[in-house]
Amino acid sequence: MNAEEFLKLENQLCFAIYACSREITRLYRPILDDLELTYPQFLTLAVLWEHQRLTVKEISQHLQLDSGTLTPMLKRMEAMGVLERKRASEDERKVYIELTNKGIHLKKKAIQLPEKCIPHFGLSEHQYKELLASMQQLIENLQQVTRLT
Amino acid sequence: MNAEEFLKLENQLCFAIYACSREITRLYRPILDDLELTYPQFLTLAVLWEHQRLTVKEISQHLQLDSGTLTPMLKRMEAMGVLERKRASEDERKVYIELTNKGIHLKKKAIQLPEKCIPHFGLSEHQYKELLASMQQLIENLQQVTRLT
DNA sequence: TAAAATTAGGTTGTGCACAATTTAATTTTA
């Protein structure tokens, strides 16, 4: 396949990934609406369900989002009462993010998200894991290029 | 894998796809900057390089973007001089989008995008096609759920 | 240890992405 062919939409892996990402979000939306969360907010909670307390920087590393995206989103989530932002006393530059009880308990409801949605992917568990591994490998390959300091 | 496991970020195919999409855009950005295009603008041109003249609705179907996204973007692209918006005379509701010479000629430069970037994916042509097919199949499966009128 | 460099988070501005609504044109149907 030559470069000209790669310009066609149907041959662009990048477009398929971009379109797929939005399509999954569309599938998730009714349940996210029920949780009163956006998808990036859900991801933020997912990180915090695993790690309890993280700095903004650490969340930024997990989600690959910068402070320009995170700061306003975390403020909105604080206003919603799902988490708290606490300036670290040992290093005044850092801000710790901690879940409130409301944020912790959202996990129970959030379990519906994978439960109800993943079956619609139409993939066997094996196919799911294969595809997940391929995507993670691709991310790693890309980061080697984009993250060269 | 149970629903609880699926909530972990590392097991979420959706997160991998979302992160990968942004990572590829990051890889493309230096070349897109050179073309003075954003990624969605590049996609719009890619559709028009294949189809010459399309209505907003048709572009919307190719890219799965609604008029709320397309209308302002197409206006910006018109202001940049890469395309023209023409109200159809046979049906005044429709707006045709046509490339200008500038828009047509951008294709030559744009060939660098796949040429320079796809090698960084670190995939063989076979792997590229496999992954592309998997993503397209997944999109189709998802659309059967999200597009039920 | 004072100046320089680095780091963490915040701010500002632009451009999607999408829901909800509006407007005007066209098609359907009673």
Next chain:
DNA sequence: TAAAATTAAATTGTGCACAACCTAATTTTA
């Protein structure tokens, strides 16, 4: 054929996503 329904595009408003820049705290190093 007039009213109702549908369609195409535009508009409004919210929330990311990210570049560029700023501020203050901490670390490095001369």
